[in-house]
Amino acid sequence: MNSSMDAEDLRLLRESLAHAVTDAGSGGLRAAVAGFGWHELLAEHPDAAVSTLATLQGEHLTATSLLDDVVLAAAGIKETARVVYPDLPAAEPTSRLEGGTLLVRGVAAATGDERAVVPAVRDGEPVIVTTDLTGAATADPAAGLDPGAGWALVRTESRVRPDQVLDGPEALARWRAMRAAGQRALAYELIAIGRRMLAGAVEHVGTREQFGRRLGAFQAVKHALADVRLWQECAELAAEASWEDDPVEPARLAKILAGRFVRTAAANCQQVLGGMGFTWEHEFHRYLRRGLLLEPLLGSAARLRADLGSRLRTDGVPKLSAL
Amino acid sequence: MSAAPVAAAGEPTVPAVRERLGRWLAEHSAELAPFTELPTDVDGVFASLSRLQRLLYEAGWIRLGWPAELGGLGGPMILRGVVSEELAAAGYPPPFSFGTQEVLGPAIARFASPELAASALPRLLSGDETWCQGFSEPGAGSDLGSLRMRAVDEGDHWRVDGEKIWTSWAQYSDRCVLLTRTAPQEAAHRGITALFVDMDSPGITVSPLVTMTGEADFCSLFFDGVRVPKDRLIGKVDGGWAVAMFILGCERGVAAWQRQAWMRWRLAGLVNEADALDGARAGEAFELVHALRLLSRRTLRSLSDGEDLGVRPSFDKLLMSTAEKYIFDAALEAMPETLLFGGPGPARDWRNDYLYSRASSIYGGAAEIQRNIIAERVLGLPRE
Structure with a gap:
């Protein structure tokens, strides 16, 4: 639409x-x-x-x-690079620029370009630093919950020259655009993960019988999955609506609602899948892992709600999504 | 009053109407100021909202989006959503008729004979008449299809006997959109007929019921041999379920649009008033209101484009109650002294709205019914 x-x-x-x-x-x-x-x-x-x-x-x-x-x-950056995102579950840069030293603390693709774009904070203000990740210490991605995802923690520090640093209003605007675009993309990805969880659960309760009837005929099961479906509907509409206005708030809301959807799906779908969903063989755990990893990237729902709440306090309740 | 209403003086588009109405509201703020704080008793509320309705009707605002033959000023239906939203954003209550206008009005426009619609709707819009919705019965709440109020064909009229309950504002109503049984009980929802009934017909007894807020917001109705003329049929004989479902769709969807605009205004007030409001709670409240806005905006657009709503309003209704309860739970948590000990004025409003929010998951189809509909008709899970 x-x-x-x-x-x-x-x-x-x-x-x-x-x-x-x-x-x-x-x-x-x-x-x-x-x-x-x-x-x-x-x-x-x-x-x-x-x-x-x-x-x-x-x-x-x-x-x-x-x-x-x-x-x-x-952000209007044409060159390819890896982006170092804030540490989980934050939505503000966790890397710091102190003097001429960049302390990189965040999450990035485990492999890829050596060149990196690092949103960071200097004296409380966002800056965007272009640096090199050659030889940077990244935590072994194979050790994590979802090794197949290709994400890793980055912990490194390097000296940077002033010409590698973008600061001022331009840096703030770019960082906001980057964050909103990332949140929006993650919202779509999380929604797809939640939908797969729900489809698996619906398929299971529509065929498996207990006590002489299909699991899906029990109201407790229906209601648990109806709730998941409600949040899917909300998350999808919010993702669509995030292209309408200035993206900062709508993208944050899209990510919050996608997070709510995937978390509800993870809990309720797993419950109705019973023992099957706890096996390695069943696909559920693969979606659960990816969902758990991506939900806190660029801000968990919980963190983003708190950020949104402080914004409501300072700037009032925004007007979004006009008729 | 022969001059064209101010609402019609310009383009009938969403931005133009929003701009015109905003200007009008600002220019008339002194005249409108009394409506920002309603009286405390239900009679006073009714009188006050009737005056507001008259004012808005004369300026033409609540005639926008209705066809001229039904008393309106034309323009797309979506303009009605703009008007209700801008009023709420400016801190005014929805005029009394807004509920009925958007819930019962569209059903009369769609299902009643053109003559009946043309005579009845203008009086609803102008506030000359108030309508109520006779659906629930003591034995038929969530299970509406099992209702028992009988309507017997007696040639030139229907004879109606039985009982209705939870009928909101019936003590002030001139007409009732009534669901009756016209086929055997076993026919369930296939044997229901909708009638448009004069509330001053002999044989109707209205008994106000006091809600937990302390006010008589609704009534029970007794019908004893009430004669209803044949031309008061809405839809087809035994086809009342379609009318009822359409009305419930409007109630769940369009009402949710009005409600989200109001909730946004309430939340802004809460953020302002309650220093102790937890940030994450405020953020989550806005998240829910935003989601409700998107759901109900979709419903409103579908209605405006003449599309079938299907079961989608069940999402709107389920989220509406979730959001409303959440906001007032947050208010209670952040301002316990105000809600629990405060005197008249804002404290009373917070208290009343808190109590009223408890009913939001019950009226218009309980949350359990909405979940069943979503599970069975959206997800395709087996029916009971």
Whole structure:
């Protein structure tokens, strides 16, 4: 409805991009997506590009994320680089610039470009630092909850020259644009993850019988999944609406509602899946892992609600999504 | 009063109407000031809201988005959503009829004969008449399809006998949109007929019921051999379920739009007034109001475009009660002294709104019913 492309074009795009993603296999995603012309699409129709690809990343639990590409494009940065996001679950930079030393503390893609864009804080103000991650200490991604996701903690420090640092209002504006674009993309990815959890749960309770009837006929089960479905509806509408106004608040809200959806899905779907959902064989845990990892990236729902609350105090209740 | 109403003096588009209404509200703020604080008793509230309705009608605001043949000024239906929203944003209560206007009005426009609609609707819009909604019965609340009020075909009229309950504002109402049984009980929802009934018909007894807020917001109705003319049929004989479902769709969706605008205004007040309000609570309250806005905006747009609502308003209704309870739980948590010990004025409003929010997951179809609808008709889970 709000897309800059019409529904039929969007459907075709989704279909062909899905083929590209499926055929890419492990590690080949960036090349496949680039070959598809997705980056040009991102420049022309960011809503279509982000909503389709982020959704596919969630559905396929891809080993590579194009989040950096989305975030850099929003900041108008043309060169490829890795972005160092705030430590979980924060939505403000956790890296610091003190004197000429950059203390990198955050989360980034485990592999990729050596060049990195690091949103950081200097004397309480956001700055954007371009640096090099060669030899940077990243925690072993294989040790984490979701090694296949390709994300790792980054802990390093380096000396930076003044020409590597963007500061002032320009840095603030860029950081806000980067954060909003990232939150929006993550919202679509989380929604896709929640939808897969829900689809698995619906399939299970619609076929498995206990006490002589299908699990889905029990009202307790119905209500648990109806709640998940309610939050899906809200999260989807919020993601769509995040393209309407200045993106800072709508993107934050989209991420909050996507977080709520995926958390409710994780709890309620797992419960009704019973023992099956606790097995390695069942796909549920793969979506749970990815959901747990991405939900706090660029701000957990809990952290973002608190941030939003302080904004309401200082600036009043915003007017969004006009009729 | 022969001059064109001020509301019609310009483009009938959303931004133009918003701008015109905003200007009008600012220019008339002195005249409108008394409506920002309503009387405490239900009679006083009714009188006050009737005056507000008259004012808004004369200026034309509540005639926007209704066709001329029904007493309106034309323009897309979505303009009605703009008017209710701007009023709420400026801190005014929804005029008394807004509830009925958006809930019962569209059903009369759609299902009643053109003659009946053309005679009845203008009187609703102008505030000359008040309507009520005779749905629930002592034995038929959430299970509305099992209602028992009988309507028997007696040639040139229906003869109606039975009982209704929880009928909001019936003591002030001139007409009632009434659901009756016209086929055997076993036919359940397939044997229901909707009628448009004059509340001053002989045989109707109205008994106010006091709610937990202490005010008689609703009534029980007894019908004893009430004669209803045949031309008061709404929809088809035995086809009243479609009318009822359409009304419930409007109640769940459009009412949610008005409610979210009001909740946003209440939340802004809470953020201002309550220093002890926890930041994350405030953020979550806004999250819920925002989500409700998006759901009900979609419903409003669908109605305005003449699309079928399907079961989507069940999402709106379920979230509406979730959001409303959340906000007033947060208010109680942040301002316990005000809510629990405060005197008249704002303290009383917070207290009343807190108590009233408790009913939001019950009226118009309990939250359990909405969850069943979502589970069975959206997710496709087995029916009971």
